[in-house]
Amino acid sequence: MYPIFVTDSSPDAEEVIQSMPNQKRWGLNKLKGFLAPLIDKGLHSIILFGIPSKKDEKGGMADHPDTPVIQAIKLVKKSFPGLFVAADVCLCEYTSHGHCGILNEDGTLKNIESVIRITEVAVAYAKAGADCVAPSDMMDGRIKAIKTALIKEGLANKCLLMAYAAKFSTCLYGPFRDAAGSAPSFGDRKCYQLPPNARGLARRAIKRDLNEGADIIMVKPATFYHDIIAEARELAGDIPIACYQVSGEFAMIHAAAKASVFDLRTGATEAVGACLRAGCSLVLSYFTPEFLDWLST
Ligand SMILES: NCc1[nH]cc(CCC(=O)O)c1CC(=O)O
Numbered sequence: 001m002y003p004i005f006v007t008d009s010s011p012d013a014e015e016v017i018q019s020m021p022n023q024k025r026w027g028l029n030k031l032k033g034f035l036a037p038l039i040d041k042g043l044h045s046i047i048l049f050g051i052p053s054k055k056d057e058k059g060g061m062a063d064h065p066d067t068p069v070i071q072a073i074k075l076v077k078k079s080f081p082g083l084f085v086a087a088d089v090c091l092c093e094y095t096s097h098g099h100c101g102i103l104n105e106d107g108t109l110k111n112i113e114s115v116i117r118i119t120e121v122a123v124a125y126a127k128a129g130a131d132c133v134a135p136s137d138m139m140d141g142r143i144k145a146i147k148t149a150l151i152k153e154g155l156a157n158k159c160l161l162m163a164y165a166a167k168f169s170t171c172l173y174g175p176f177r178d179a180a181g182s183a184p185s186f187g188d189r190k191c192y193q194l195p196p197n198a199r200g201l202a203r204r205a206i207k208r209d210l211n212e213g214a215d216i217i218m219v220k221p222a223t224f225y226h227d228i229i230a231e232a233r234e235l236a237g238d239i240p241i242a243c244y245q246v247s248g249e250f251a252m253i254h255a256a257a258k259a260s261v262f263d264l265r266t267g268a269t270e271a272v273g274a275c276l277r278a279g280c281s282l283v284l285s286y287f288t289p290e291f292l293d294w295l296s297t
């Protein structure tokens, strides 16, 4: 599954992201031309991230009808009905403070308000035609709230719910925050993302999301967290496990290849192979276009 950034800075935007080799922020008009050759090479699935130009306290743009993600879902599903289109659901790209939920005056999170807001956004993406909604906010209780809302709207049989279940507070998200302009303006995400060494908390989070109705369980990041992928595989029964090879992993592999530590194809292939060996059957990777080439040669 290929993560794609959609911007509303201009419909014809094609913006280079310095810290993420070969990745761009795409304007709506550019999406079809960019995706068509990848689909010809065998691309099956994408996940969309919106980069809005307007931000506010509550992330109002996240589900605005004109927001890049909703526009992109409609356009991509219309142009390529066979492509599986997931949408990342979070507020951090849309809030002025850059946190993943709605805040109190003192900067702490309002859990209930945040879950209500995130659920509204998820339903809007499902209504726009997303095949999958993937909440990455880590607010307590959001999987149950979204699943219930999808059922109520008659969308639960059309739209999968992929939970970023074990999402760690890691050093590996830097390039993404740069790409999405979503770095928190104060504080950090440690009160809602898991501490790197918290194996027990990760197990609890995975079990909780399974109980709340997740259709896919995701572990994020992938490298450094293979044990958690294996734990998820063991806990989840017949539910598929996904992992996200995040921006820092991608940048790290590129940097190592540039420094002649290994060659890019060998390093990237071994890294993703390890994720599959650990027990996941879906990998979100910025290397997807390269893999499509490498797998055909
Ligand atoms: N909802 C937060 C979010 N959405 C995507 C990523 C990171 C993805 C990547 O690094 O590739 C993150 C993590 C964060 O900023 O805390």
Ligand SMILES: [Zn+2]
Pocket (backbone or CB within 6 Å): 088, 089, 090, 091, 092, 093, 136, 137
């Ligand atoms: Zn996010």
Ligand SMILES: [Zn+2]
Pocket (backbone or CB within 6 Å): 090, 091, 092, 093, 099, 100, 136, 137
């Ligand atoms: Zn977020």
